[in-house]
Amino acid sequence: MVLTHSEQDAEATNFPVKSVGGPRGLGDPDDRKLRKVEKEVLIPKIMRDKAKKEKCIEEVAAFEECCKNASVFMVVKCRDQNEKLWGCLTKWYKDEKFIGECTEIYLKERSDFRRTGLQKKYRDYLKNRDDKHSEE
Structure with missing residues (x-):
């Protein structure tokens, strides 16, 4: 054949x-079609990262601080902070507007990759390198 x-x-x-x-x-x-792995793994990863860094900042900080202070006993001592953190994250994971926003971020990154053949971290590196050279 x-x-x-x-x-x-x-x-x-x-x-x-x-x-x-x-x-x-x-x-x-x-x-703009999405495969199953994109819907179930890649977009939720963006949602998780974005929620932790932008939406649940106070809860993440409180949980991290508790874990640092509790060391080995963090499972027992940090239950309240953990519940608050998961409550905040779950709220955002169910928010349709947030899901759409993260889906658009993913589609833009995938489109840029398909156009250039470079992953985001390399595109960012090249952009930063070019910006530094243009300042000189």
Whole structure:
């Protein structure tokens, strides 16, 4: 059996044939369809990080402080702080607007990756490096 070039690419990357393409062969940058792993793993990771860093700052700080002070006994001593933290996080995990916001963040990062072939951390590094050179 003879495979076309795109079928060979799809076979090598385990992507369906329709996903391979775009400027770097990583998929269509404008595609907004989400795979199961993106919905159930990657977007919730963004939600978790964003909620901890931007939405539940006080609860995270209180829990971390309690854990530092309680050391080995943190499981027993920090129950209240842990419950407050999980209450805050759960509230945000169920917020439809927040879910949509995090989904858009993910789709933009995926689109940029498909367009450039570079992961976010490398794009950020190159941008910062270029900004430093332009200041000189």
